[in-house]
Amino acid sequence: MNIRFLRISCLLLLLLSGIGRGFGQESSVLEILNSTSLEGTRGMERLLGEVEMKHQSSLIFCDSAHFYRAENRARLFGNVRIQDIEDPITTTSAYAEYDGNTKVAKLRRNVVFTNQETTLYTDYLDYNRESNIATYFNKGRVVDSTNVLTSERGIYEVNIERITFRQDVVLVNPDYTMKTNDLIYLTIPKTAETKGLTNIISKAGYKLDAQKGSFYDTQQKQFRFFEGIVETEESRVKAEELFYDEEKAYYEGKEDVRVLNKERQVEVFGERGQYWEDRKYSLVHGNALVRKYFESDTLFMAADTLISHDSEADTAKYLLAFHSIKLTKTDLAGIADSLVYNYSDSSIRLFQDPVMWNQKSQISADSMVFFIANEELDRVYMKDKAFAIMTDTLLNHNQMKGRTMTGYFKEGQIETLDIDGNGESLYFALEADTLTQGINRILSANIKLTFQEGAIRKANFGIRPDGQFTPVQKIDEKISRLEGFQWRIEEKPDRTSIDAWRKPIEIDPDQENLFNEPDVRLEMPTEEQIQKKLGKPVLNPAKKKLIPDSGKVDF
Template structure:
């Protein structure tokens, strides 16, 4: 009987001790989550609405688990586990440093809310704004108002920016501008995502690319690209930029429209897809796809694949007359920024107007030649056609002046479509449409 009672006593005693140990462990765990004061030159404690409040002044240093806080002055709300910090605020978590004029640190949520000259430094990345929050658990920074992010190759400005440390991901919203310091390209838009680990970026909402370059003669040459959606792939060997849907390109005397464009920066190669049309000065070319090869950012060659068609005004005094060339494929070679030669393969057809110069120097029209063959080669001089060579299955017809005068449009080749309204840029680097 006595033994049974003693065993029952030990049983309840053990349960009581375990409950006490659990309560103590829980209390110690909660205490470890409280913000700890490491140093302050002076401390004033008081009660406010039955809550414990401490005012810390001078060289204040606090610690919360793996997070350190420094400031000139702080008010610590002990019961709320909250700090209001003023003057030279610094918050540090491993390699990240957050600085501001003032802010609030919420111990239970582990979030720092900062205001005034807010700056976050994380390795090679720095982030600045007027306002900034940092969630130390999610490792997420949200910055607002005059935001600026700087890393080794890029500067991003926006109205708001989300910086995910773990995923190395950034999202910028509102008046976004991304400047690449390596190639002097700036992209503007309303929304931007950057995945640093994948070396991939995408920009939406009225994106526009601007690249300001200077030619060898000191002339500023600016490239502008607009579309509805832009992406960048920054691989070590292949750097590719693309624009999708309603794409417009303007650079110097060259302008273009197409459905999609792909620009390989390191290869100096531009590929235009989906109904591309390219204008160079007054000349127009079109096809199923167009590839532009550059050397030192100048046009070297243009390749047109599928339904290739080139149109060039014959003479400004005769606005209805156009020299025309079409075929399955076409290659245009440039020299000193002017067309040097054109080579057309497969089902090549040429239409070119003839002009004669009289003794008085007056230029008179003298009909048109319609020539076809397996291939056509045309040589130019000073941008004007100098000679033409047709190879294989040659057929030619000459139409005298009296037959074509006033009826030029009826002699145009099948598929002719000269677009007079083409894109240009104004002084504000905006795309305008002009004839």
């Protein structure tokens, strides 16, 4: 074979392969499309007036440019505009550097990056056209049709319409303002996700705080907070995971839920809860707990499930509790299967085997209702199988039973007890409160007993009472007990048993809030500035870095 022919064939193959690559790939060379004048010196071409360049699918406009053809890059000056032909992205600035090899544009001063309805304003932006990612630093502001977001640093991933904001992030919406330090915003669904501490103040004055981040749909106005608190003028809701729908004024919490009604001074706790703010209706279950705050005391109540309703109508202001009820206050304690607390008259109704203890007394019935006045037990009404037991100074058990009973209290102790229907009374006769003489047992349709420091001092009976006295020598267990007697003091709840059921972790009133941080930060002067102000020579002044003739600037 002819050696010359072989060499020509190889050369043609190489040439054809190069042409194939040229057609298969878009050119990465910066092209000059227009310029009023062109000057060349030291490997740099100066383009002056109405400069227009092209790189792949981007058109580049500016007042003047330094074009480094060998390095495939340019410095752009004055009214810089980079416009994407294929995507609706336009970037403007006062100055920029564009590298055709890396496809990175470094824009500086008055930078505006626009993508359809989303616009980014900053002074320092690096835009990678290869990955379609814009990165800003030293403050930036993003504006769309709904929100304005600002931060110290940010990354705009155009392909997935995601912007990541970091450090001193502020989101302003027509209805609220949010502050955090780490936020991810999706521009198409307009959702915001934060990491760490997040604080919000709504236009209506609501405060929404999250210690462990949040998720917010800005169009649907739905929040999800982690270790979050929502506080209004009338209420405060907290949970480890808290969902809030602003349009429906609806809350839903999971884990360590707590709902405070500020007007009623009632706080409800549980594992899961729902709250409808307009209806002032809440449902809480899972080791539920109620705290009713008084000026000098607090009523605690534990239950499986709690329902609270505080509407405008007085008759509809109540708290319902179901199953395994335990309640305690300084001067009383009680148990029952279910309970109704009426806010309007401060009455508490207990159902299904309720038992109440008040200092030296125990009362029980099929159902009962007691009333609190001036933060103390005022009176109690017991219906069906009513049974009262009071201990005297010698720890004897004085007993009363009947169809219904009404007890009246003074300074936390029972003062009088009215028994109506099938009344029976058994009380120990004492001598000087130190010696038992015997037992008085009386049957009467109606009985009224008066007490002093828990001991019976006076008894009034209805028509023709049937009484019997048993001396101390003949007293045995049968004689000393009325039928149905049960001293259930071991079931009496106290703070220890309540805390074992649920012990709330108190909210720290001084926890960090970004709205408490000053918006203006004072910067300390440098040592050089201090010395210059004092008129002293600066030791070891830093040498200014000279820009090489090539005109390349490091950013």
